[in-house]
Amino acid sequence: MKKVIIFPGLVPLEALEEFLENEKVDLKRIIIKKKLLGFYKRHKMSELLLAKESLLTTSDKGDLHYQDYTAAYESVISDARTFFIADRHFRKYGLNSSFNVSSMIESLVYNSLNILVKDRPEVVVFQATPHGAYTWVFAKVCEFLNIKVRFVGDSLVHWKVHPVEGIDEQQVIKGGEAEFSFKKMEELINKSKGEYLDAMPSYEKERYNKNKGKYLTLRNELSLIFSKGFKHIPFQIIQSMIKFNTYRCYNKLVNNSFLGNGRKKIIVFMHYQPERTSIPEGGIYGQQLVIIRLLSMISKKYGFDVVVKEHPSMFRNHFDPDFRSRYDYKAISMMDNTYLTSLSMDSFSLIDISSLIVTITGTVALEALMRGKPALMFCNREITGLDGVYNANADNVGSIMDRVFVDGIDIDVEGVKKYLMELESMSFLRQNETNTSINAYKHAIYAN
Incomplete structure (x- = not known):
């Protein structure tokens, strides 16, 4: 059974219920924002992590080698986009320095490594291209560990989307039941x-x-x-x-x-x-x-x-x-x-x-x-x-x-x-209210 971690993002909560307990995958963790915690607790969904609390402020001791940790940090910090994204996320009103921002990136790298080494997922699935500080660093650490990163990506037509694999070398994941809009x-x-x-x-x-x-x-x-x-x-x-x-x-x-x-x-x-x-x-x-x-x-x-x-x-x-x-x-x-x-x-x-x-x-x-x-x-x-x-x-x-x-x-x-x-014939319709496609997201999770 395929081990999966998901970041549901804007995927509607009601839509998640119908497939989170699907036996096709071993859902290791769901990483969410704090405001969604009540929903998951009501539905007795286990293996929850709060993005901020689990990826930034905690430091669980894991079975990491120091060389893996430093190599992962170097890989993430050397990508200019990491600073562009983290700077926007953490420098509120110019009241933080770039160096202090790098401290937060370090925590994100370390905690992401701990989670991924412990869970050993085959796939991590995001609602869209990882572009927040938490999702971006987590995705970069995934690729450092050769873990597949998938998400719902845009097509040339703004209302059609594809399930996609890979941050930089994106490959459209074929298959699934396409949704049509010929008119x-x-x-x-x-x-x-x-x-x-x-x-x-x-x-x-x-x-x-x-x-x-x-x-x-x-x-x-x-x-x-x-x-x-x-x-x-x-x-x-x-x-x-x-x-x-x-x-x-x-x-x-x-x-x-x-x-x-x-x-x-x-x-x-x-x-x-x-x-x-x-x-x-x-x-x-x-x-x-x-x-x-x-x-x-x-x-x-x-x-x-x-x-x-x-x-x-x-x-x-x-x-x-x-x-x-x-x-x-x-x-x-x-x-x-x-x-x-x-x-x-x-x-x-x-x-x-x-x-x-x-x-x-x-x-x-x-x-x-x-x-x-x-x-x-x-x-x-x-x-x-x-x-x-x-x-x-x-x-x-x-x-x-x-x-x-x-x-x-x-x-x-x-x-x-x-x-x-x-x-x-090979894409899905974006839902305006969520800016994503639930069916494309499901296909990203279940596809081989």
Whole structure:
């Protein structure tokens, strides 16, 4: 019987009941947040661990060798994403140092090792890509010990997901009973060829309408200031002031002189941050300056401009000054052949004047393909069977540029449609209220 540890995350509690006692697996532990403890106790579910209490504050003495411990710590701490994630989690309002954060990482590594060495699971299953401090370190220690890490991963279509194995070398776990949405897929195809306002993601359209098309409004800022409770108001006010100054800096540095200059263009669509879709899913490219500078450095050889557009939610949504600053925009504006473009430039207009678009994990890649343009994705997702979209990194970006700018590439839009329909037969529907798929999560647990 397969030994399993699960982190259920946002998987609905009621849905867990029907399969937690399934005899197909030996459920060693369930690691949860404290607020869920009452549910599990009522249902007499054993082998519970609270994420904070078990992974951070306790230090059970286990049968560990000091060399295994130090090697595991080095493996986890040497991954830049560990600091990006832990820094966000533990540095509240800038009142902690990076060195103190490393102490917490050390505790997470040690306690994760103790649990894993004691339980010896074959598989550890997460609700989504591990992206919190507790889940990330636990998953990294799993892979250090050659324990399988599985989770529900996104597809190129935002409402379809796959069960996936592996943090960095992701492999879609085949099988399971796929869930279909042909009508919705047809709507996506049609909207991707139409006007941007019709194809705008629902969450973005809601913010667009709420702010009447603007990026900063007094009403929205007041709502955000009071959204986290009275004790957070002073900090939220400071954040709003920083947001305003950052927004003003961006607009001052906008340079649309690339329009009509006759040069080929690569459009970089920046991600809203912090989110798991860039950190950790983008690897080192979660720091988006790395992508932009990489493209700027090779722009002279291929004779293209790099056009960068900020994600509108950076200003319409909660703004975190730890993940975007005036320095970022100033650095971009000083790079060779690189331009910041207006927030008001809609995505489809930019795609249509481009030779290539660039994102980390954004659905804009699919929209570009539907409009006949290739896309680079600086991420670790498995993308197979779809010509015109490429997993990019510093090692292969040169050969991709040769194919786009030297050899030339024609996008087979009908082939893209065929891919999307095939995607229907090997993916699951995301439930909006949980942002995951219960059936995909179950398949990640039970699959061989």
